[in-house]
Amino acid sequence: MKLSIWSMRLSIVSSEPSPPGFELPLRLLLAFRTIIDELHERIAREGHPDLRPMHGFVFQAIGPHGTTATELGRRLGVTKQAAGKTIDGLEQLGYVERAADPADTRRKLVRLTARGVDCLLRSARIFDELREEWSAALGEEQLRQLEDGLRRLAPGDPFRLDTPRWFGAP
Template identity: 45%
Template sequence: MPRSGADLALALLGGFRTLTDAAIAELARRGYDDVRPVHDFAMRAVAAGAESASELGRRLSVTKQSAARTIAVLQERGWVTSEADPRDARRKRLRVTPLGFEVLTQGEAVFDELRARWAEQLGEAELERFEAQLDALVGVLPIRFDTPGWISRDLGEL
């Protein structure tokens, strides 16, 4: 009996969650404690030019206050820093630190290792076929990781 469309969506979400949870656990084993997907989204947004809490909030589709809390956590962990804006001394600009980039790089390596495990389970050819099928269904353009708030957007935009 075929699955429903909702079951398919949940299975895809389950795959994302399985990979993400495994990556978080592996990063913790490697000494990067308590990394969360929002930290990755936020650091990528900062690296791409989100220089303030307001801009980060817009890119993450969260309030400025929520973005500020995320920034505080990232700064506490040494992954993001703020520095004086050379164009306006009253402003501070956010920057990803070398340690922050290390966390991002380690995360990417962990996901590559997790993909390799899936390839061992399914076979490389089967996993490549699955990936090609996903590309055919969802497209090959990269997903914007700095916009997790898409779930809360107005459905009138669709």
């Protein structure tokens, strides 16, 4: 029955004066996917073809000083085992390394390697380029209004890192 209601709702979208409520989150998700997919196409051409969208969350959660697998899991909202599996994969790709924690030699810190830092720097530049392209397409004033509106409607930390858990990622 939900499918038929969904289908009915889709069939009348074009005749409604304003879009149906379900379109807003879908458009926001599509905009996110558009930006992230373009970032990954460009970053692949610049020497990082193995990265996946989740890896950006992981890099941010590791931070500039490193973290433990347990803390990484907590920041991402996943188990220590899932964090460990992600660390293993990124270590094999050369983006992170494990090292003794200088404050507690019983603990291992996960840190970004030079390759991981390079990826973050390139990503920041590419995000700036993508924003410039959206500004050219929409106009700077309209883009600023969109950004300001989103800040009002979705206040809080834009670096919320537990999003992979929300999408069911490891």
